[in-house]
Amino acid sequence: MTLVMVLTTMAVFATMGLALVRALKGPTVYDRILAVNVFGTKTVLVVALIAHINGHNDLIDVALVYALINFIAVVAVLKLTKMRDLAKAGKGDITDG
Amino acid sequence: MADWIIDVVSWTLLLAGGAAGVIGGIGLLRFPDFYTRLHAAGVTETLCALAILLGLALQSGLNLATVKLIIILLFLLFTAPTATHALARAAMVDGVEPEVAEDDSEPTPGEPSSNT
Numbered sequence: 244m245t246l247v248m249v250l251t252t253m254a255v256f257a258t259m260g261l262a263l264v265r266a267l268k269g270p271t272v273y274d275r276i277l278a279v280n281v282f283g284t285k286t287v288l289v290v291a292l293i294a295h296i297n298g299h300n301d302l303i304d305v306a307l308v309y310a311l312i313n314f315i316a317v318v319a320v321l322k323l324t325k326m327r328d329l330a331k332a333g334k335g336d337i338t339d340g
Numbered sequence: 341m342a343d344w345i346i347d348v349v350s351w352t353l354l355l356a357g358g359a360a361g362v363i364g365g366i367g368l369l370r371f372p373d374f375y376t377r378l379h380a381a382g383v384t385e386t387l388c389a390l391a392i393l394l395g396l397a398l399q400s401g402l403n404l405a406t407v408k409l410i411i412i413l414l415f416l417l418f419t420a421p422t423a424t425h426a427l428a429r430a431a432m433v434d435g436v437e438p439e440v441a442e443d444d445s446e447p448t449p450g451e452p453s454s455n456t
Contacts (some may be wrong), residue, residue: 247351251392254358258384261365265377273374273431280423281368281381284416285361288392291409295396300405307412314419318426325430 245296252292259285272324276317283313350398357391364388373439378428385420389413 259282266278287310294302323329360383367380393413397406 247354251354251358251395254362255388255392258361258365258388261362261369265368271374271431271436273427273434273436274377277374277377277381277424277427278368280427281365281384284385284389284420287412287416288357288361288389291393291396291412294405295399300400303405303408303412307408307415310412310415310419314415314423317423321426321430325434 248292248296252289252296255285255288255292259289276321276324279320280313280317283309283317287313346398350395353391353395353398357388357395360384360391361388374431374436375428375438378424382420382424385424386417389416389420 262278262281262285266275266282269275269278287306290302290306290309294300294306319329364380364382364384364387367383368377371377371380390413393409393416397409397413400406400409
């Protein structure tokens with residue numbers, strides 16, 4: 244049972260490594276944001292898996308909060324690169340239309 | 341007997357989720373342009389998270405941890421497509437062009453044209 248979970252954790256770590264390579268290479272800024280988004284989602288999964296392997300069920304709360312923060316962070320960074328300002332709204336904003 | 345079936349199903353889900361994650365990561369690294377990479381990332385963000393979190397929920401049985409795992413799963417299933425859509429739209433407005441074959445009658449052969 245633990246072996247399967249450790250194998251899954253290794254697979255998720257491999258995915259995080261691949262996403263990190265794309266974040267370092269990625270020609271456009273959108274490739275980097277996409278890779279960071281994938282990295283954050285995989286972090287949630289790793290935290291949940293480690294919580295289950297160690298039997299520390301409290302850590303699942305950390306995964307829940309990380310999932311919330313990851314989405315907000317991705318959208319905020321996207322808006323910051325797009326508008327150069329978090330408070331400004333205008334044409335081409337990710338929130339218009 | 342029932343425990344055994346639940347164990348096998350949850351192992352299958354966990355391993356399938358890990359495999360989906362690695363496949364999506366390889367696609368994220370090797371696909372030629374931004375929009376195809378979005379497609380690969382979509383595989384890892386929905387299928388991988390769904391399978392792994394469902395597998396963990398089956399392992400831990402009926403308690404508060406399962407409820408939290410299901411909440412994480414629902415949240416990821418709502419937000420991952422939203423973030424992907426916002427990214428695709430921002431890239432499209434910014435003028436990132438998808439790569440298309442030059443000629444319909446002669447699709448481009450194997451090698452991706454501008455893989456970095």
